[in-house]
Amino acid sequence: GENVEQHPSTLSVQEGDSAVIKCTYSDSASNYFPWYKQELGKRPQLIIDIRSNVGEKKDQRIAVTLNKTAKHFSLHITETQPEDSAVYFCAATRRETSGSRLTFGEGTQLTVNP
Amino acid sequence: EAQVTQNPRYLITVTGKKLTVTCSQNMNHEYMSWYRQDPGLGLRQIYYSMNVEVTDKGDVPEGYKVSRKEKRNFPLILESPSPNQTSLYFCASRTLGSPPYQPQHFGDGTRLSIL
Numbered sequence: 001g002e003n004v005e006q007h008p009s010t011l012s013v014q015e016g017d018s019a020v021i022k023c024t025y026s027d028s029a030s031n032y033f034p035w036y037k038q039e040l041g042k043r044p045q046l047i048i049d050i051r052s053n054v055g056e057k058k059d060q061r062i063a064v065t066l067n068k069t070a071k072h073f074s075l076h077i078t079e080t081q082p083e084d085s086a087v088y089f090c091a092a093t094r095r096e097t098s099g100s101r102l103t104f105g106e107g108t109q110l111t112v113n114p
Numbered sequence: 115e116a117q118v119t120q121n122p123r124y125l126i127t128v129t130g131k132k133l134t135v136t137c138s139q140n141m142n143h144e145y146m147s148w149y150r151q152d153p154g155l156g157l158r159q160i161y162y163s164m165n166v167e168v169t170d171k172g173d174v175p176e177g178y179k180v181s182r183k184e185k186r187n188f189p190l191i192l193e194s195p196s197p198n199q200t201s202l203y204f205c206a207s208r209t210l211g212s213p214p215y216q217p218q219h220f221g222d223g224t225r226l227s228i229l
Contacts (some may be wrong), residue, residue, distance in 0.1 A: 001173075009154070043204060043220040044157070078128060089156060101147070101172060102218065104154040 002027040004092050006105025014113050019080050021108045023090035024072040030092040033066060033073045034102075037085045047088075048075070080112045117143045118223035120205050126229050127195060135190045135224050137205030143219075144210040145189035147172065148180065150201040151223075152197075157204065163188055164210065195228045 001022050003026040011021050031052035036044035050057045050064045051075065061080075066073040077084055084100075090105040118139045127133055139146065147162035149172075159172030163182040168192060177199055179191040188207075205221040 006156070043222050045220070048216040049217065101159055101162055103173075104149075104157040104211075105156060 002103040004103050004105045010109045012111045018078045021075045023105050025092040025093050029094045032093050036089045082112050085112045118221035120224050124225050126227045130194050133192050136172050137188045139207040143207035146207045149189045149204045200228045
């Protein structure tokens with residue numbers, strides 16, 4: 001099955017700096033890679049996703065890049081703000097099949113210091 | 115409002131006392147799943163269901179049961195809870211089919227403490 005590894009487990013940055021979180025996956029058939037943000041005590045919420053036929057996707061201050069050859073993808077947050085502080089999870093899944101399911105990384109605790 | 119509703123939100127119980135956590139979604143989603151979240155381990159899938167009467171094991175199914183008798187409901191059953199099942203549980207749902215890459219919607223979570 002799929003295995004997703006996420007680094008770093010904790011990340012502390014100063015407000016205004018950039019933050020980068022990296023994930024690797026094992027199943028070359030995986031073709032959908034979402035990122036979730038989880039604020040303290042709340043449910044995970046999708047912030048951005050990327051399909052395997054796209055190398056990069058951007059949404060305002062958030063971007064995700066995908067390297068299919070190396071089987072890794074990254075989340076980039078620019079101009080970080082204190083409200084970006086949360087746990088971020090990457091995930092990977094293959095195309096819909098009878099056994100399709102989402103495999104999550106272990107999470108990254110991002111702290112943005114004012 | 116589109117949502118996934120879990121109940122209860124919090125529960126403290128004792129070893130061996132059967133409990134059920136309910137999950138209901140109002141989006142007519144085919145796919146539903148249960149996750150547990152533990153510090154340093156991320157979200158691990160317990161069971162999932164592709165449709166009514168179709169369920170399958172995730173990564174950590176031991177000690178859990180599920181059923182999918184109706185499309186909107188997907189209860190999680192702990193027949194004989196043990197302390198190592200103390201965790202934060204999330205139910206999630208999404209649609210299947212075309213387009214294939216639909217995001218999951220999560221419930222607000224259920225914090226279970228088993229003494």
